[in-house]
Amino acid sequence: MTVLAPPAARTLTVTRRRRSVRAAVVTVALAVAVAALFVVTMMVGSFRLSAWEVIASVLHLEDNPSVDFVVRGLRLPTAASGLTVGLALGASGTIFQQLLRNPLASPDFVGISSGAGLAAVGGIVLLNLGGLAISGLALGGAILAATLMYVLAWRDGVTGYRFILIGIGVAVFFDGLIGYVLTRAQLSQARQAMHWLAGSVGQASDTELKVLTAALIVLLPLAVLLQRPLRALELGDDTARALGTRTELSRAGLLATGVVLVALAVSVAGPIVFVALIAGPIANRLLGPATGGILPAALVGAVLLLTADLVAVHLMPTPLPTGVVTGAVGAPYLLWLLATTNRQGAGG
Amino acid sequence: MSATSRYATRTSARGSRRASALGPGLVALCVVLAVVAFLSVTMGSRSIGLSEVLHALGSLNNDGSTNSTVTLELRVPRTLLGIVVGAALGVAGAILQGVTRNPLADAGIMGINAGAAAFVVFAITVLGFRGVGVYVWFAFAGAIGALLLVYSIASLGREGATPIKLALAGAAVTAGLTSVTTGIVMTNVDALNELRFWQVGSLAGRYAPILTGVAPFLLVGLVASLGFGRALNGLALGEDVARGLGQHVTRTRAAAFAVVAILAGAATAACGPIVFIGLVVPHLARFICGPDYRWIIPYSMLLAPIILLLADVLGRVAGAPDELQVGVVLGVLGAPAFVAVVRYAKLSEV
Numbered sequence: 148m149t150v151l152a153p154p155a156a157r158t159l160t161v162t163r164r165r166r167s168v169r170a171a172v173v174t175v176a177l178a179v180a181v182a183a184l185f186v187v188t189m190m191v192g193s194f195r196l197s198a199w200e201v202i203a204s205v206l207h208l209e210d211n212p213s214v215d216f217v218v219r220g221l222r223l224p225t226a227a228s229g230l231t232v233g234l235a236l237g238a239s240g241t242i243f244q245q246l247l248r249n250p251l252a253s254p255d256f257v258g259i260s261s262g263a264g265l266a267a268v269g270g271i272v273l274l275n276l277g278g279l280a281i282s283g284l285a286l287g288g289a290i291l292a293a294t295l296m297y298v299l300a301w302r303d304g305v306t307g308y309r310f311i312l313i314g315i316g317v318a319v320f321f322d323g324l325i326g327y328v329l330t331r332a333q334l335s336q337a338r339q340a341m342h343w344l345a346g347s348v349g350q351a352s353d354t355e356l357k358v359l360t361a362a363l364i365v366l367l368p369l370a371v372l373l374q375r376p377l378r379a380l381e382l383g384d385d386t387a388r389a390l391g392t393r394t395e396l397s398r399a400g401l402l403a404t405g406v407v408l409v410a411l412a413v414s415v416a417g418p419i420v421f422v423a424l425i426a427g428p429i430a431n432r433l434l435g436p437a438t439g440g441i442l443p444a445a446l447v448g449a450v451l452l453l454t455a456d457l458v459a460v461h462l463m464p465t466p467l468p469t470g471v472v473t474g475a476v477g478a479p480y481l482l483w484l485l486a487t488t489n490r491q492g493a494g495g
Numbered sequence: 496m497s498a499t500s501r502y503a504t505r506t507s508a509r510g511s512r513r514a515s516a517l518g519p520g521l522v523a524l525c526v527v528l529a530v531v532a533f534l535s536v537t538m539g540s541r542s543i544g545l546s547e548v549l550h551a552l553g554s555l556n557n558d559g560s561t562n563s564t565v566t567l568e569l570r571v572p573r574t575l576l577g578i579v580v581g582a583a584l585g586v587a588g589a590i591l592q593g594v595t596r597n598p599l600a601d602a603g604i605m606g607i608n609a610g611a612a613a614f615v616v617f618a619i620t621v622l623g624f625r626g627v628g629v630y631v632w633f634a635f636a637g638a639i640g641a642l643l644l645v646y647s648i649a650s651l652g653r654e655g656a657t658p659i660k661l662a663l664a665g666a667a668v669t670a671g672l673t674s675v676t677t678g679i680v681m682t683n684v685d686a687l688n689e690l691r692f693w694q695v696g697s698l699a700g701r702y703a704p705i706l707t708g709v710a711p712f713l714l715v716g717l718v719a720s721l722g723f724g725r726a727l728n729g730l731a732l733g734e735d736v737a738r739g740l741g742q743h744v745t746r747t748r749a750a751a752f753a754v755v756a757i758l759a760g761a762a763t764a765a766c767g768p769i770v771f772i773g774l775v776v777p778h779l780a781r782f783i784c785g786p787d788y789r790w791i792i793p794y795s796m797l798l799a800p801i802i803l804l805l806a807d808v809l810g811r812v813a814g815a816p817d818e819l820q821v822g823v824v825l826g827v828l829g830a831p832a833f834v835a836v837v838r839y840a841k842l843s844e845v
């Protein structure tokens with residue numbers, strides 16, 4: 148026993164170290180990619196700028212009124228909303244997927260985005276609202292949908308399976324109502340509502356952006372801190388309880404974090420689909436064995452959304468809402484990752 | 496010893512009692528389906544007297560009157576289509592949830608709707624086709640193509656198409672195809688207008704030629720699906736156990752997927768995307784009969800058309816003189832009912 152233990156322990160240490168090195172490398176690489184895309188988004192357009200001009204203007208290093216106007220006035224809001232919304236969607240998506248132990252259980256599928264959508268579409272069509280009021284309604288709708296699901300799924304605690312089923316029901320209910328409201332709307336309002344439903348980072352206003360940024364600064368570290376109980380939950384409720392995790396408390400806390408993030412993201416940019424769904428799996432495949440990091444998933448979300456915005460605005464014949472392109476950008480990459488990791492037998 | 500044997504007798508007695516209750520339950524559902532089908536033929540925005548309906552149905556040939564025409568050429572095909580399409584969607588959902596062991600799996604998330612929509616848009620923009628009758632075959636091809644793509648990507652690698660790989664590949668293919676379709680539609684107003692009507696998912700406007708076109712596929716698929724109960728029960732225990740029980744896991748999965756492709760593909764081609772049925776009905780069936788797929792499949796096959804036809808009739812009556820789409824009715828009335836069932840029924844996991 149004493150003879151065998153040291154090599155075994157050493158192998159374990161080596162594996163652990165290799166794992167954490169890989170996680171660190173992937174995270175740093177993703178962060179660099181996000182930063183580069185963030186700058187590129189502000190460089191391109193009808194008035195081209197160099198990377199240095201953009202960085203200098205954002206950090207207030209040089210004083211050049213015309214460049215400042217283009218960068219800070221026009222392009223920074225879009226780029227910042229792409230960055231923050233992407234981070235929020237990626238993080239909340241992976242939180243949901245891990246919490247419910249189901250790769251399909253992203254916020255779009257379990258009714259939260261639908262709740263936000265119904266509130267916003269109702270506001271546009273029935274109350275003739277616009278701008279900040281729509282964002283507020285979307286935020287309220289998302290939180291209401293999440294609360295409704297949690298309350299309905301509660302019966303001596305919440306199990307993942309029941310939560311998913313209730314989520315399906317809630318999503319179908321809200322989608323049915325959205326369909327009804329759209330058929331009763333006038334054509335111009337229906338178009339406006341459809342545009343909001345597609346989701347676009349370009350429609351963000353200053354106030355919403357500030358709220359989302361502040362929330363991210365608080366909630367992302369909190370989510371990463373809460374990851375230990377999250378890991379235990381992945382083993383199943385009974386195991387987690389046996390390991391000493393207070394399952395209900397951790398689950399409620401994480402769920403609240405995820406809901407607030409996705410609700411704010413939807414209120415800023417509309418229900419952009421698929422980012423939350425595919426950011427987590429892509430991050431997991433990049434991370435290899437050390438799966439489940441929230442930070443890498445959030446960064447992947449930001450990469451996806453910034454790239455999608457670049458494609459939607461600059462590569463398409465006419466500028467499109469970002470939400471139209473997110474799937475086209477992320478899906479082929481996820482499929483390619485699936486194909487290659489499957490070949491190695493590590494696809495899961 | 497005596498305690499265990501008593502327990503064993505009690506459980507087996509419960510099992511047989513369950514089977515003896517489930518058999519008549521199927522018959523009862525058949526009766527309910529017949530009643531609902533009759534309602535679907537008699538009720539609608541144009542009120543036709545009971546005797547006239549019976550007369551038209553009894554003689555089975557069109558005597559030229561408007562009522563007879565409406566009954567025989569609009570309502571009967573619509574009802575028949577509702578029955579086969581509903582049954583197909585319900586069974587396809589049950590089989591997919593069994594194969595992927597995922598309560599969120601349905602034909603939509605496996606790429607069926609996205610593939611069908613992409614091919615319809617292709618037919619409109621590139622080939623310049625118009626009309627529901629032509630879209631049927633493009634939608635069918637697109638649905639099958641998307642499912643094949645999902646399955647072939649998921650089955651790369653040693654373990655074959657595991658549930659998690661199927662779910663991810665399905666979600667990814669759906670995401671990509673939907674984006675491409677939306678992108679094209681947003682730049683091409685003409686295509687948007689056509690797709691808008693195809694995408695509602697409705698039994699309306701689908702008449703006899705479409706029914707006779709897709710019915711053979713649906714009937715073959717429905718008959719084939721009845722043979723999957725035992726295999727899916729094995730898969731539900733996990734691949735290793737299923738393999739240990741002598742099952743050929745890869746072959747079962749491929750066959751099940753082929754049946755789902757035919758059923759859901761033809762149904763979506765005929766009616767456009769109808770969600771809810773494939774996703775929710777298998778769960779309802781599971782609440783009634785427990786985790787045994789030999790019962791879940793026939794129960795889904797009968798429950799699904801009952802719910803679909805009821806929603807269709809309600810949409811016709813409540814929305815008169817217009818119609819409410821089936822999808823709207825299903826969402827607004829069906830979803831709360833489903834939530835209530837989930838909340839108060841005893842859950843058996845997939």
